[in-house]
Amino acid sequence: MARLTRYRKESDLSYAEGVFATLELLAARPEDAERVLLSSRGEPNEGVAKIRALCSDRGVPVETDERTIERLAPRASHLALGVFRKYETRLDPAADHVVLVAPADMGNLGTIARTMVGFGLDDLALVRPAVDAFDPKAVRASMGALFRLSFEYFDSFDDYTRAFPRALHAFMTDGRTPLESARFATPCTLVFGNESSGLPGSFREIAASVSIAQTQEVDSLSLPAAVTIALYVAASRRTS
Numbered sequence: 001m002a003r004l005t006r007y008r009k010e011s012d013l014s015y016a017e018g019v020f021a022t023l024e025l026l027a028a029r030p031e032d033a034e035r036v037l038l039s040s041r042g043e044p045n046e047g048v049a050k051i052r053a054l055c056s057d058r059g060v061p062v063e064t065d066e067r068t069i070e071r072l073a074p075r076a077s078h079l080a081l082g083v084f085r086k087y088e089t090r091l092d093p094a095a096d097h098v099v100l101v102a103p104a105d106m107g108n109l110g111t112i113a114r115t116m117v118g119f120g121l122d123d124l125a126l127v128r129p130a131v132d133a134f135d136p137k138a139v140r141a142s143m144g145a146l147f148r149l150s151f152e153y154f155d156s157f158d159d160y161t162r163a164f165p166r167a168l169h170a171f172m173t174d175g176r177t178p179l180e181s182a183r184f185a186t187p188c189t190l191v192f193g194n195e196s197s198g199l200p201g202s203f204r205e206i207a208a209s210v211s212i213a214q215t216q217e218v219d220s221l222s223l224p225a226a227v228t229i230a231l232y233v234a235a236s237r238r239t240s
Contacts, residue, residue, distance in 0.1 A: 004068055004083065007136050012135040015081050017073050019047035024144025026051065030058040031087040034083045037065045040080030051080055059204040065122040069152035072175040073136070082225055086134050088240055093122045093164060096234070098227065099125040101157060106131045110141020111224040117145040125160050125189075148150050157191075161206075164189065168207035170201050171230055175211035182210050184234045192230075195223045 007014055013034065015023045016025040019042070023034055036055055042048035055062040060121040091097060098116055103109055109131055116124060130153065131138065139146050163236070165190040184190075193199035193206060198220065204207065212229055214221055221229070 004072060006072060008170060009132050009135070012086060013083055014086055015072060015083055015136045016147075017076060017081055017140045018078050018143075019045065019051065020227075021052055021140055021142075022080040022112055023047060023054070023142035024147050025082040025084055026054040026058060026060065028144075028147035029084065029087070030054070030060060031086050033058070033083045034085055036060040037064065037069050037083065038218050039066045039069055039079045039083045040064055040216075041066070042207045042216050045079055048079055063163055069165065079152040089152065090148055091125060091152050091164065092189045094187055095123045096121055096184075097125055097164065097189040098125045098231075099127060099157070099160060099189055099191045100130065101127045101191065101199060103130050103223070105195055105223075106138040107141045108195060108223050109133060110138045110143075110146065112227050113138075113142040113149055113151075114159060115224065115228050115231060117148050119235045121231060121235075125164075126151060126153050126154060126159060127157050129157055137176060169230075169234075170199055170203040170207035170209045170235050171212065171226055172203065172209050175209035176204065177208060177210050179210055179212050179230065179233055182208070182233070182237075184237055188234075190227075190230055190234060 022036060035053060038048060052062060064175045069078055072081060098121060103126060133146060133151055167185060168191055169182065169188060170191045212221060212226055
């Protein structure tokens with residue numbers, strides 16, 4: 001096999017760093033797993049044993065290669081690294097969606113991906129400019145939950161709405177409807193803005209704007225916190 005190199009956005013391959021993320025890769029996207037690298041230090045580890053079993057069951061090559069793991073992820077000390085081919089997915093038009101407009105932080109993206117899976121939402125739209133969901137930092141922050149999502153990039157929010165005409169709920173600090181009064185009918189879309197600037201005021205004219213109650217001691221909740229609260233409430237009030 002070709003020598004593996006550090007990840008770049010232009011790369012055809014990316015990496016699931018760590019035991020848990022590698023297990024998620026093998027469980028959710030085994031067809032895209034190219035190979036798995038293991039550290040010799042991981043032999044007594046129960047998760048590593050599960051990785052070997054899954055690789056055997058799914059026909060994924062596995063090898064012990066501590067040096068390559070250290071070269072690809074020099075700032076960590078991983079027992080496993082799953083190499084996978086980057087893939088395309090499409091959003092389900094019948095499902096609820098989350099839209100992130102210009103997300104800029106890979107850690108936030110990973111956290112949101114994991115939260116979505118936890119609340120049973122599997123479709124994520126990313127409006128450019130946006131971080132690279134396949135970056136190993138984003139994959140690791142999601143603990144591999146990213147492999148259980150369908151996600152799709154759009155050049156503009158208008159491109160998204162043309163592809164998926166439906167009810168839109170834009171979460172804004174000055175939204176007109178308090179979250180506790182909002183109702184969510186499937187299929188609908190929950191829209192969130194950039195970590196630093198949120199959504200432009202124009203979103204109040206194209207979507208039902210929703211606010212999350214908070215004290216005046218902070219300017220706004222963090223993006224992952226806002227998404228978590230919104231998903232929890234939406235899941236409890238969703239109607240078909």
